[in-house]
Amino acid sequence: MAELLAEIKKRLTSGDEASRKLFQRDLHETIASVETPKETAIRLSLYPLQAAAARIGHDLRIFQTLDTQGPQTVSELQALTGAHALTLGRLLRYMASVGLIRQSSADTFEANSKCRHLAAPEAVTIVTHFFENCGPLFQEMPAFLRKNNYQDVTDGKATVFQPAYHTELDTYTYFSQHPDNLTALIKYMGLERDVRGRWLKEYPFETQTQSWNPSAEEALFVDVGGNVGHYCALFKGQFPQLAGRIVLEDLPDTLNHALPTPGVEKLGHDFFQPQPIKGAKFYHLGWILHNWSDEKAKNILRQIKTAMAPHSVLLINDMILPDSGAPPFATALDLVMLGACGSLERTGQQWKELLGDVGLSINEAVVYDQESFHGLISATVA
Numbered sequence: 617m618a619e620l621l622a623e624i625k626k627r628l629t630s631g632d633e634a635s636r637k638l639f640q641r642d643l644h645e646t647i648a649s650v651e652t653p654k655e656t657a658i659r660l661s662l663y664p665l666q667a668a669a670a671r672i673g674h675d676l677r678i679f680q681t682l683d684t685q686g687p688q689t690v691s692e693l694q695a696l697t698g699a700h701a702l703t704l705g706r707l708l709r710y711m712a713s714v715g716l717i718r719q720s721s722a723d724t725f726e727a728n729s730k731c732r733h734l735a736a737p738e739a740v741t742i743v744t745h746f747f748e749n750c751g752p753l754f755q756e757m758p759a760f761l762r763k764n765n766y767q768d769v770t771d772g773k774a775t776v777f778q779p780a781y782h783t784e785l786d787t788y789t790y791f792s793q794h795p796d797n798l799t800a801l802i803k804y805m806g807l808e809r810d811v812r813g814r815w816l817k818e819y820p821f822e823t824q825t826q827s828w829n830p831s832a833e834e835a836l837f838v839d840v841g842g843n844v845g846h847y848c849a850l851f852k853g854q855f856p857q858l859a860g861r862i863v864l865e866d867l868p869d870t871l872n873h874a875l876p877t878p879g880v881e882k883l884g885h886d887f888f889q890p891q892p893i894k895g896a897k898f899y900h901l902g903w904i905l906h907n908w909s910d911e912k913a914k915n916i917l918r919q920i921k922t923a924m925a926p927h928s929v930l931l932i933n934d935m936i937l938p939d940s941g942a943p944p945f946a947t948a949l950d951l952v953m954l955g956a957c958g959s960l961e962r963t964g965q966q967w968k969e970l971l972g973d974v975g976l977s978i979n980e981a982v983v984y985d986q987e988s989f990h991g992l993i994s995a996t997v998a
């Protein structure tokens with residue numbers, strides 16, 4: 617058995633990313649194929665409790681404590697967390713039963729690999745964001761769709777979010793009034809920057825700016841809905857030599873959290889209103905259009921298009937889904953978009969139609985991350 621497991625582990629950690637993923641999928645399918653229907657149904661139905669246990673484990677710093685301080689008894693953990701011994705023991709027993717931690721004796725628990733992964737700061741960010749900002753959507757989605765007769769959802773003020781969060785507000789207005797949700801989203805956005813920031817290396821900014829000679833007022837890079845300015849900071853860091861203003865635009869509440877990057881201007885702006893910066897070299901829309909139905913997305917695009925000069929380029933950093941075989945993270949985010957915003961992740965064809973409808977033409981569309989199908993579209997006025 618040990619040999620077999622070692623061989624499987626070797627296959628799971630060697631080879632290229634695509635064959636590793638394929639082997640991982642085959643293994644999961646093999647395990648599922650020998651389960652009984654009851655086992656499959658129970659495993660699936662109780663997944664939300666595992667997410668809740670991870671969230672509780674983070675609140676109590678269980679994973680970090682076991683990871684850094686070694687095996688702990690319930691009473692040692694009780695002293696650290698202040699939780700009731702019986703409640704804590706039950707939580708730990710559940711976590712161990714689903715493999716989040718290991719139970720080494722009746723009242724002692726220790727770290728295993730899942731525990732060590734969950735102890736990482738990025739795991740805290742991911743679990744917090746998905747649990748707090750998406751969990752209620754998953755719970756509400758079946759009832760909402762049933763009531764809506766499974767029709768298309770295009771209104772961000774009448775989607776799963778409102779019953780899930782008992783509000784009439786759209787997601788971003790609600791988050792702007794709920795600092796814990798907003799902070800969780802901002803932290804998650806910061807984390808995604810590691811993968812999604814790759815587009816800055818993909819696009820030939822230097823060759824595209826060879827004949828760019830801006831006056832003091834002209835803008836080089838305008839990040840529309842740029843959140844706290846991760847991409848403005850990356851852009852500034854990567855191209856300090858390129859001339860022109862760098863402008864971070866977002867709603868004022870979000871800009872209150874903006875990173876203090878020297879050389880980046882902050883401008884409160886609602887992207888449904890006319891774009892105040894005219895004739896910039898680059899306008900960037902990162903993870904914006906996937907938040908909006910086609911109708912609203914076209915409205916945002918028109919505001920930018922009206923401000924674009926012949927030299928302006930619109931850069932859209934969003935998923936470009938394949939027609940088939942989209943990976944689970946991409947399809948999950950698509951449904952999160954449905955639930956949170958009444959919107960969608962788009963295929964290459966859907967992007968082409970959306971931009972074409974407002975008179976923008978695509979120069980290039982590149983998928984720069986095959987795992988999630990993150991892509992970059994560059995477009996100019998047709």
Ligand SMILES: C[S@@+](CC[C@H](N)C(=O)[O-])C[C@H]1O[C@@H](n2cnc3c(N)ncnc32)[C@H](O)[C@@H]1O
Nearest residue numbers: 788805841842843866867870885886887902903
């Ligand atoms: C999913 S985040 C994307 C952030 C960033 N562009 C990125 O790529 O990570 C969407 C952003 O749109 C902003 N936003 C939502 N509605 C807006 C509006 N009407 N006008 C301007 N910004 C808005 C939010 O505050 C948030 O920062």
